[in-house]
Amino acid sequence: MKSLAILGSTGSIGTNTLEVVKAHPELFNIHALACYSKINELIKQIDLFKPEKVVVYDPAAYDDIKNILMRSETQVLYGEEGLLEVVSDPEVQLVVNALVGFSGLRPTLEAIKHHKDIAIANKETIVVAGELVLKQAKENDVHVIPIDSEHNALLLLLRQYQKEEIRKVILTASGGPFRSMTQKELHKVTLAQALNHPTWKMGKKITIDSSTLMNKGFEVIEAHHLFGLDYQDIEVIIHKESIIHSMIETIDGEIYAQMGPADMKFPIQNALTYPEIHGNSYPKMKLWEIGSLSFDQPDYDRFPLLKTAYRAGKEGGTLPAVLNASNEEAVYAFLDSKIGYMDIYSVIDRCLDAHQKVDSPGIKEIYQADHWARDFSKDMISSLS
Numbered sequence: 001m002k003s004l005a006i007l008g009s010t011g012s013i014g015t016n017t018l019e020v021v022k023a024h025p026e027l028f029n030i031h032a033l034a035c036y037s038k039i040n041e042l043i044k045q046i047d048l049f050k051p052e053k054v055v056v057y058d059p060a061a062y063d064d065i066k067n068i069l070m071r072s073e074t075q076v077l078y079g080e081e082g083l084l085e086v087v088s089d090p091e092v093q094l095v096v097n098a099l100v101g102f103s104g105l106r107p108t109l110e111a112i113k114h115h116k117d118i119a120i121a122n123k124e125t126i127v128v129a130g131e132l133v134l135k136q137a138k139e140n141d142v143h144v145i146p147i148d149s150e151h152n153a154l155l156l157l158l159r160q161y162q163k164e165e166i167r168k169v170i171l172t173a174s175g176g177p178f179r180s181m182t183q184k185e186l187h188k189v190t191l192a193q194a195l196n197h198p199t200w201k202m203g204k205k206i207t208i209d210s211s212t213l214m215n216k217g218f219e220v221i222e223a224h225h226l227f228g229l230d231y232q233d234i235e236v237i238i239h240k241e242s243i244i245h246s247m248i249e250t251i252d253g254e255i256y257a258q259m260g261p262a263d264m265k266f267p268i269q270n271a272l273t274y275p276e277i278h279g280n281s282y283p284k285m286k287l288w289e290i291g292s293l294s295f296d297q298p299d300y301d302r303f304p305l306l307k308t309a310y311r312a313g314k315e316g317g318t319l320p321a322v323l324n325a326s327n328e329e330a331v332y333a334f335l336d337s338k339i340g341y342m343d344i345y346s347v348i349d350r351c352l353d354a355h356q357k358v359d360s361p362g363i364k365e366i367y368q369a370d371h372w373a374r375d376f377s378k379d380m381i382s383s384l385s
Contacts, residue, residue: 002272005032005086005116007055007107008098010041012203013121013147016264017096018045020272023265023280028272032086034099037061039068046074053089055082057103080106087111094272097122098147100205101328102370105129109363112136112144119271121147123218124328128321129366130225145271146226150219152267153246153258155274158227161250169229170247170255171219172239173298174199176211179238183302189341191334199242199262208331212344213298217309221320224313231314236306238296243285261285304345308352317357318369325373326351333381343384351376 004021008014014035021028030049035042037058042065046054054069055077056062062078069076077085080103087095087107095111096119097104104122111118112133120126125133126144137144146152150171158166177196178186194211195204202210209215213236220234242262249255260266265282300307305327312323330347333339339347351373358365 001029002027003029003031003091003093004096004272005034005089005092005094006030006096006098007034007083007087007104008036008096008100008122009033009045010035010038011098011100012201012206013098013264013268014096015041017098017268017272018049020265020269020280021049023282024269024278027278031091032089034083034086039065043068046072050074052091053077053082053086055079055086057083083107084110087116088114092116094119096147096272097125100124100203102128102324105133105366108133109136112140112142115140115142117143117145119145119147119268119274123148123215123222124324126222126225127218128324128370129363130221130320132363132366134225143274144226145274146222147264147268147271148219148222149245149260149264149267151222151226151246152270153260154223154227154248156270157246157248157256157258160256161248163228165250166233167249167251167253168233168235169223169227170235170237170249171216171223172242172244172246173213173216173236174210174242175238175240175296175298176213178211179240181302186302187340187342191337194334194341198240204335205328205331208334208344209327213303213306214309214327214348216298217306217313218324220306220309221313231310236298238298239294241290241293243290243293259285305348308348312352315357317359318361318365319352319355319357321361321366321369322352322355322373323348325370326377329374329377329381333385339381339384343381346384347377347380350380 030051032053033051034055039061053075066076087110095116098121104125108125197207244257247257312319326348330344
């Protein structure tokens with residue numbers, strides 16, 4: 001039985017992970033849960049899974065749940081220090097990092113330092129510090145297992161072939177809700193429209209990233225680090241049905257695809273049980289119900305952030321950290337109705353152009369780049385507001 005710590009347990013990935021655990025009580029035990037502030041949801045999870053420890057990041061929510069659980073056997077911890085304590089706990093074997101944003105980096109590095117395998121949905125960690133994270137994972141004999149459906153699919157596909165047999169990998173993108181919109185129409189996009197994803201049910205931040213294709217740009221950078229791929233060998237293709245999650249093309253021109261329902265429980269289970277594969281009772285895909293599958297090239301003029309992400313990844317250094325920080329600030333400003341949809345693009349491009357890149361950064365330089373980019377982006381957001 002594998003003992004888990006789930007960071008971000010009340011979010012989309014976290015709740016789906018707990019559904020997988022519930023479906024396989026013989027395989028998994030919940031040792032610790034962590035959330036930002038959704039304590040009502042967290043209390044339900046505590047009642048069901050009986051973790052030894054929980055972490056709450058928001059100070060007001062921490063005070064509330066500490067009072068509620070005063071006589072409970074579950075220990076309540078606070079903030080980042082609480083996250084660091086649970087990921088270093090000797091009882092934990094696998095850390096599921098489903099945190100949102102840059103906040104996932106330090107707990108990941110701490111978990112690796114304590115020889116914990118990581119099932120990672122927190123793509124920002126790999127985007128901003130992929131080289132550093134994967135280097136430390138190798139030194140500590142730790143597996144970093146992707147939960148994202150695209151990278152989880154590549155994990156399964158690539159282990160069937162030698163690297164020299166692969167010509168390229170193909171990441172599929174649904175295209176989000178605006179794949180058919182004109183440039184003029186994109187300037188009028190509302191928050192409600194941007195949050196209405198056609199195929200996936202996700203958190204607000206990642207849903208906006210999906211609509212701008214920044215999410216796919218992040219996944220390109222992730223694929224580079226996770227699988228040691230050159231950027232020229234990573235292709236993105238629009239596949240609106242979200243049935244094929246990734247493909248590989250071998251040097252003889254054959255293309256192999258991984259297909260599955262648009263249901264995160266499948267890649268989550270694969271990540272939790274890696275390298276083994278287990279059965280489940282989730283609803284299975286019926287090919288005759290799908291009908292046709294469509295493919296198209298991404299439009300880099302209407303969705304320039306995909307090109308921007310390729311640029312940041314190729315140039316490397318601290319540029320990916322700046323890309324992530326400016327995107328976070330811009331997206332949250334849009335979610336708070338401080339800026340318009342197309343302003344997201346302007347904030348990120350201006351921030352990247354203004355940054356003086358540091359090559360081969362350590363953790364100190366990555367944090368400095370993150371802080372600089374947030375300050376720059378906030379100033380620009382204020383001027384746009």
